[in-house]
Amino acid sequence: MRNGPDIARIANLVGDPARANMLTALMDGGALTASELALEAGVTVQTASSHLSKLMEGGLLSLAAQGRHRYYGLANAQVASMLESIMGVAEAAGPQRVRPGPRDATMREARICYDHLAGDQAVAMLDGFLARNILTRDGDRIAMGEVGPSFFRAIGIEPDTLKKSRRPLCRACLDWSVRRSHLAGSLGAAIFDKIVAERWARREANSRAVVFSPTGRRAFEKTFFG
Amino acid sequence: MRNGPDIARIANLVGDPARANMLTALMDGGALTASELALEAGVTVQTASSHLSKLMEGGLLSLAAQGRHRYYGLANAQVASMLESIMGVAEAAGPQRVRPGPRDATMREARICYDHLAGDQAVAMLDGFLARNILTRDGDRIAMGEVGPSFFRAIGIEPDTLKKSRRPLCRACLDWSVRRSHLAGSLGAAIFDKIVAERWARREANSRAVVFSPTGRRAFEKTFFG
DNA sequence: CGCATAGTTCGATGCTAATCGAAGCATTCT
DNA sequence: AGAATGCTTCGATTAGCATCGAACTATGCG
Numbered sequence: 001m002r003n004g005p006d007i008a009r010i011a012n013l014v015g016d017p018a019r020a021n022m023l024t025a026l027m028d029g030g031a032l033t034a035s036e037l038a039l040e041a042g043v044t045v046q047t048a049s050s051h052l053s054k055l056m057e058g059g060l061l062s063l064a065a066q067g068r069h070r071y072y073g074l075a076n077a078q079v080a081s082m083l084e085s086i087m088g089v090a091e092a093a094g095p096q097r098v099r100p101g102p103r104d105a106t107m108r109e110a111r112i113c114y115d116h117l118a119g120d121q122a123v124a125m126l127d128g129f130l131a132r133n134i135l136t137r138d139g140d141r142i143a144m145g146e147v148g149p150s151f152f153r154a155i156g157i158e159p160d161t162l163k164k165s166r167r168p169l170c171r172a173c174l175d176w177s178v179r180r181s182h183l184a185g186s187l188g189a190a191i192f193d194k195i196v197a198e199r200w201a202r203r204e205a206n207s208r209a210v211v212f213s214p215t216g217r218r219a220f221e222k223t224f225f226g
Numbered sequence: 227m228r229n230g231p232d233i234a235r236i237a238n239l240v241g242d243p244a245r246a247n248m249l250t251a252l253m254d255g256g257a258l259t260a261s262e263l264a265l266e267a268g269v270t271v272q273t274a275s276s277h278l279s280k281l282m283e284g285g286l287l288s289l290a291a292q293g294r295h296r297y298y299g300l301a302n303a304q305v306a307s308m309l310e311s312i313m314g315v316a317e318a319a320g321p322q323r324v325r326p327g328p329r330d331a332t333m334r335e336a337r338i339c340y341d342h343l344a345g346d347q348a349v350a351m352l353d354g355f356l357a358r359n360i361l362t363r364d365g366d367r368i369a370m371g372e373v374g375p376s377f378f379r380a381i382g383i384e385p386d387t388l389k390k391s392r393r394p395l396c397r398a399c400l401d402w403s404v405r406r407s408h409l410a411g412s413l414g415a416a417i418f419d420k421i422v423a424e425r426w427a428r429r430e431a432n433s434r435a436v437v438f439s440p441t442g443r444r445a446f447e448k449t450f451f452g
Numbered sequence: 453c454g455c456a457t458a459g460t461t462c463g464a465t466g467c468t469a470a471t472c473g474a475a476g477c478a479t480t481c482t
Numbered sequence: 483a484g485a486a487t488g489c490t491t492c493g494a495t496t497a498g499c500a501t502c503g504a505a506c507t508a509t510g511c512g
Contacts (some may be wrong), residue, residue, distance in 0.1 A: 059319030
């Protein structure tokens, strides 16, 4: 069975821990400098540079140079989707926990997925948007719905400004904890910024957990679930 | 970004050529003996055995022993889906073909993915089901629609029998060739069995391609697209 | 039971590739 | 222009792992 794409080559690129960490850090569609990615991977800049060169050759990354800063991002959504599917298998195959702890519940409710909200609240938010035609879904694609622009303007998020960004406005990001999507893209990031600005929730130190206060949770749900 | 599933571990397992070849050989949903997989991988049986042990530990394979024969298969459809997504990236990132060959078109139209149909026809079929309320989609979940049971009974597929299976009835499986979903799960498998039983299409030897005959294609489209 | 076959385990071999210090190149700032 | 910063390239080191011959275990057959 030698016909077909060379999956070993691609998988091997993801199979190194440093490279995997860098790819994971880029899963939201954003971009980071080589130095930042070195920090994410926990290796020196020179090592990161070597890895990034390999990922570029493999077609997994995109590169935008701005002066001396070189911003690497994932090549496309297909790469991100592949990473998500690997995550799904890794999660299913991972060590079984004896009993879920409090951290698990917190992470399940809400956590940061790079720069946008993930977890149960994020999934419910996207579902609510779709139910109310704020966003629409066509198969695997998400777009702004009829009442979306006015909805977001009313809460202080300006869709037209976000559209100017190089990254997609809306993107479905598979939430591996529940095998459902939450909202990524520049809109997802803006929503997270709003949550933090309103102090509805805070980031936990050294963790991706996002912890809602009781009043914050109510305000979040009132705003986004109606 | 150290929290979350260990994708490097899983990807590393796929990243060895011998192991990749074995996994690919199993993507048709069947099971092969260790000796057969050694042939697929082009290594000795002892090497294959070592690799298979790693894949088992990683949770990527299932094993059924029959006497001295040990049949290895993919652990589940999720693993197959992951391999599909890696293939999609590898295909896109691979050396550009000068011109698409007949094999490419065939694979794009229809191919086996684990145990259900994939490709353009499969995507169109799922879209047709959703459009006609035979199946419904709620975010990432697909369920039987109002007119589903009677539709499938009319073509000889009994949903109640399939529901008794341990696996989900319907599941969206991302089709890497077009970045849209096709139908997996026990229903997807039953539909593929029907296609083969009706001789609308046949499996190509040593390939995952599913080749429709002209009359078979018309019957398939009449049955599933209306 | 002896032989054949399927498959696993052991251990030695040698190749590969991640790693980082050093050096070099490119860009920015004062 | 010189210093600072971001990043790439070079080269040496060494840990890791795929590999297969040999040995062993398990199953099937006459």
